[in-house]
Amino acid sequence: MRCFLPSSLLASAITVLASAGQAKPGVNIYGVSGVIDMPSAHMRPDGEITTTMARFDTGLRTTLSFQAGPRLSVSFRYSVLRDFPTAQSDTLYDRSFDLRYQFLQERRFRPALTIGIQDLAGTGIYAAEYLVASKTLNNFAITVGLGWGRFGSYKGFENPLGVVAPDWRKRPESEGGISTTGQLDIGQWFKGDAALFAGVTWDTPIEGLVAKVEYSSDAYLQEANKSGFKRRSPVNFGLEYGFKSGAHLGIYSLYGSEIAIQFRTSINPKTPISHPRDPVPAPITDGIQRVDIAQALSVQNIWLHSKHNRSNGLWVWVENRGFGAPAQAIGRVARVLSTHADPSVEQFHVVLMEKGMAVTTVTVDRKVFRTLEFDPDRIPRTRDRFMLRAGAAPSQTWQNIYPSIDQRFGLYGAISMFDPDAPLRFDFGLKARARVYFNPHISLSAVVKKRLAGNISKTTRVSDSILPHVRTDVSKYNKTKGITLERMTFDGHYRLGTDIYGRASIGYLEPMYAGLSAEVLWKPHSRPFALGVELNFVKQRAFDQQFDLRNYRTVTGHVSAYWQMRNGYHLQLDVGRYLAKDIGATITVERVFKNGWRVGGYFTLTDVSFDDFGEGSFDKGLIARIPIRWITGRSKKRNFDLKIQPVLRDGGARLHIANRLYPTLSQSDAQRLNDSWARLYR
Numbered sequence: 001m002r003c004f005l006p007s008s009l010l011a012s013a014i015t016v017l018a019s020a021g022q023a024k025p026g027v028n029i030y031g032v033s034g035v036i037d038m039p040s041a042h043m044r045p046d047g048e049i050t051t052t053m054a055r056f057d058t059g060l061r062t063t064l065s066f067q068a069g070p071r072l073s074v075s076f077r078y079s080v081l082r083d084f085p086t087a088q089s090d091t092l093y094d095r096s097f098d099l100r101y102q103f104l105q106e107r108r109f110r111p112a113l114t115i116g117i118q119d120l121a122g123t124g125i126y127a128a129e130y131l132v133a134s135k136t137l138n139n140f141a142i143t144v145g146l147g148w149g150r151f152g153s154y155k156g157f158e159n160p161l162g163v164v165a166p167d168w169r170k171r172p173e174s175e176g177g178i179s180t181t182g183q184l185d186i187g188q189w190f191k192g193d194a195a196l197f198a199g200v201t202w203d204t205p206i207e208g209l210v211a212k213v214e215y216s217s218d219a220y221l222q223e224a225n226k227s228g229f230k231r232r233s234p235v236n237f238g239l240e241y242g243f244k245s246g247a248h249l250g251i252y253s254l255y256g257s258e259i260a261i262q263f264r265t266s267i268n269p270k271t272p273i274s275h276p277r278d279p280v281p282a283p284i285t286d287g288i289q290r291v292d293i294a295q296a297l298s299v300q301n302i303w304l305h306s307k308h309n310r311s312n313g314l315w316v317w318v319e320n321r322g323f324g325a326p327a328q329a330i331g332r333v334a335r336v337l338s339t340h341a342d343p344s345v346e347q348f349h350v351v352l353m354e355k356g357m358a359v360t361t362v363t364v365d366r367k368v369f370r371t372l373e374f375d376p377d378r379i380p381r382t383r384d385r386f387m388l389r390a391g392a393a394p395s396q397t398w399q400n401i402y403p404s405i406d407q408r409f410g411l412y413g414a415i416s417m418f419d420p421d422a423p424l425r426f427d428f429g430l431k432a433r434a435r436v437y438f439n440p441h442i443s444l445s446a447v448v449k450k451r452l453a454g455n456i457s458k459t460t461r462v463s464d465s466i467l468p469h470v471r472t473d474v475s476k477y478n479k480t481k482g483i484t485l486e487r488m489t490f491d492g493h494y495r496l497g498t499d500i501y502g503r504a505s506i507g508y509l510e511p512m513y514a515g516l517s518a519e520v521l522w523k524p525h526s527r528p529f530a531l532g533v534e535l536n537f538v539k540q541r542a543f544d545q546q547f548d549l550r551n552y553r554t555v556t557g558h559v560s561a562y563w564q565m566r567n568g569y570h571l572q573l574d575v576g577r578y579l580a581k582d583i584g585a586t587i588t589v590e591r592v593f594k595n596g597w598r599v600g601g602y603f604t605l606t607d608v609s610f611d612d613f614g615e616g617s618f619d620k621g622l623i624a625r626i627p628i629r630w631i632t633g634r635s636k637k638r639n640f641d642l643k644i645q646p647v648l649r650d651g652g653a654r655l656h657i658a659n660r661l662y663p664t665l666s667q668s669d670a671q672r673l674n675d676s677w678a679r680l681y682r
Contacts, residue, residue: 031063358391427454
């Protein structure tokens, strides 16, 4: 079949007006780098997280995109298509994932070249693949691409890849279909008719104003058949305005029949919202003042467990409960010791502990620490001169601080997303936490909460799972009106030997399960890998989340491997038995930033078939950890954890253990110290 480009669009593509500046990568209404409805080859800034909401006709697209690396981006999209009849209702709530990789970066005489797969694990409504090139010329960005699937549906022609593989000329029907979402229809990718698309983006002389025009290769066949969408023209055009706050607002004419509005905003974990607001630390002095060292450290929310003078210097075992950056805690300890330790001591050996387990020893040269305080190169110079090694076990002479209690009381917020009956629900209320330490290793902790307002409890969906209802009865737990006991456990954490750690927990482990949990972890110091084994015997808790238990019981556990890869990427593999007694594996990949941000995703495959699993076909989701200090500017050892799970089912479900060994120890290991070393003097 023939394809054509409007002469006006071709003229715009080859007529470039000289002006200062350079066009910036835009975002299309699918929420990925693009023109209007079509993708482009450009990438967003490394690490950026972009949220986009686009509304037109009877459709709403909400997309969360993460620039996982300079060349790789991933997106999760939640769309609401009204007047789109399915077997379940007249509204389709669609969840989909995208993946894009730029295998050629733009150069002076070379365009950027990107390959992308859209809707690779969803209903297939938006399924498309593309190969696209983009070139920036002064204030213009020109895009030309070749699309398949949706992007090959208008003015398509025979697939050029059919020359190599003749069976690629025909696109197979989706194996998943709308009713069983989540499968990877790999057999469809880059098959069937292909079509050309193109677009131009112009950064106008008006600051913040961008004009766009494109030729679309998407025929919108499903929307036309299902909801009567009118597609009168392949040409889309529109305007976008970028505010100084970083938000963008766009308005577009789509296909000669619709008006679309888009709003987007972006954040980057590398750029904090708030400037540092920590109190200025005390100056580094070199003398002795008659002040108790334990008391001086406690003001910084650093607990002194043990202190000994040895021939090679002063040894202190401390637990950092105040600073999100462990290197900042090391610096505060060194300041206190410089002021209050005997002047004859030349070296401080600071052992960072987590729940009574010695993790890392940092040897601080007292004179170097003091003389480099105002040196512009103090960070690299101290990193070279201060020694990091495995945590040395203390003697059993503990400071007289036990038993002790750590408690917090405040508001909490909870968000439930992607419930088909209400895509966004929320609760907020009061939450109290307390932990009693009987000694450095053994503690009793409890978390109680009271919901004050919200609508998470108002879901009307009833589980249709044929598996044991290990998670899909969560709505029954959410309906509890009174005070709930979220968790209450006795916990023991021990260093069992060189690089070997152990944990045992008994009690109400999480809102839905009580029982016994134990694990052992081998985590070599300064090595990028670790291995762990966990075993749990649990019973399901009553829906009121008090002290009663239900009849369902199971044994679950995993063997876990952890690998800290280069450039901040982290891989975790868990193999074992899940709560519904299914057996399989979970793969988790995260990007870990030096300031403590973590963004990633996971998927789980078990021996439960896609049909038995139900909607979603297999468990998958996105995860993020946001340090509170990134928002407030105050260095607190607290984080906000976010999990986006498109579909909650029973297959691949795992216990939520609050104090697993690997994340606990990783707060003070060599990698985390090196990442936070810039805060040593803060």
